[in-house]
Amino acid sequence: MAFQKKVFLLLLLPFLVSAQYTDVINSNRPGVSVSAYAVGKNVVQAEIGLLYEIQNHSDINYDSNIFGGDISLRYGLLLEKLELNYEGTYVSQNITFNNLNLEETRTDFRRNRIGLKYLIFDPFKNPEANKPNLYSWRANNKFQWKNLIPAVSVYGGATFNLGENPFYREDATISYRGMVAMQSALSPRLVLISNIAYDRITTDFHELSYTVSLSHAFKNPKWSVFVEHQGINSDRYNDLLLRGGIAHLFSPNFQVDVNFGGSFKTTPSRIFASTGLSYRLDFHKDELIQTKSDDSSGKIKKKSMKKKGKKKKKKNELDF
Template identity: 25%
Template sequence: MKKIVFLCFVLFSITVKAQFTESLASDRPGQALSVNTVGKNVFQNQTGIDFFENNSLYVPSSFFRFGLSEKLELNSGFILSGENFASDLASFTIGARYLLSNVDSNSKSSLQLSYDFGADAKNTQLTYIFGSSFTDKLSYTANLGINVNDDFNTNNALYVFNMAYSLNTKMGVFVETFGTFLNNTDQINFDAGYYYLINTNFQLDALIGENDGLFVGAGFTWRVPFNKK
């Protein structure tokens, strides 16, 4: 269950731009990976903690992103778990995200490729990401991914569909459905959340959802742009 909730380091974004923007664009909160890359020479840290009611488990996680160009970023993340607080490494991923579309397109698509060194069964995940806007305030993000083990056998496939609404320039909300399918792993889960942009480089967030029981979470995104070119 925890692997599903945090599969991609978990995220949505209401702003759909790939180049450096005046305000950050985060994967948090939510399960959907954003179509965005962070932008050239931008470092971004997305950190949070989630609580699962069914097993009284606290699960901290962090995801680090750095833009090599406007279209390409490298990223890495970890998830901690365990009956004793954060005593076990549940996941440690290294990956990259590449924007397939032109940076000025209204509708965008990208690919995220990650390898998990920390899972019980090491695996590779490839996710196709698509994002677009209905209006200036209402947007959506869709993820469709596949997870394979080191023997190139398919573990499962995953999906996320996220609808986000910008309340104003600082606040936004979202609802989404997410889960897995293939190999008798069919799941349908839901969550919803909220973000607040403190300034152009710092954002707070919170969410609540259902995934074999109630889970809640909160976190932040912190961005360091080294230059704006």
């Protein structure tokens, strides 16, 4: 997570071409919300987790437990604003149908997709308009209405359904996904992320979902917490989920996290927990903006330096 420290760094480093790359890892974990920002050009990042879930259905009268793992591989492709990513979740679900005295095991991908994310608007792209106030701590930390203006990125990708997937029966082998991701830095320590996604577009069970996540960094920026709400609507499955968790930054390139949550309904009821880590290989190179001088060639004239030196010497003589 650690978005708050990254935003503060962005405010203090106006010489960078883009606000994509930060000195601290930019992870989408914990939670399922997606940052509007890419990882940065030539950065390779892996976000891996283990999950466990208890799921019961009051109408069908079944009990089940789910164990699995998820992975997200992210790469800053060609541009600072562009990110290529793969997301996969592979699970095994053991189900007991109490009325039928029957047990069943389902094993397959619950998420298997690849896509591109591109930043189309960044409120921090103008460093002059976002300089910190060097004379007032309160001015830098109080809420300002302009902080609600989010960075916005768009995502396009494909979901793959390989073989006879028991979680997505009758779905096409390839379907498509679109998303808008927004991110607002409400303060140096408080960040709001919201996503609107339309998934499995070309199937009979297309899915519309939204996610709203609020994260907060402590005074010790190595620790951060978050709370997240997710809504899902489709002909196959509808739900409202709430989750929260904590993340710890061990180094600028390594983070660990844990989160837990549940659903608001009983068809099915869901209680889940996950723990994981994020690690990046940083091959990013900063590109600096050259400061324009009065001379079109960018060189300093020796004559002008001498002239200034003489004036200074004359002034000193008058002072004595």
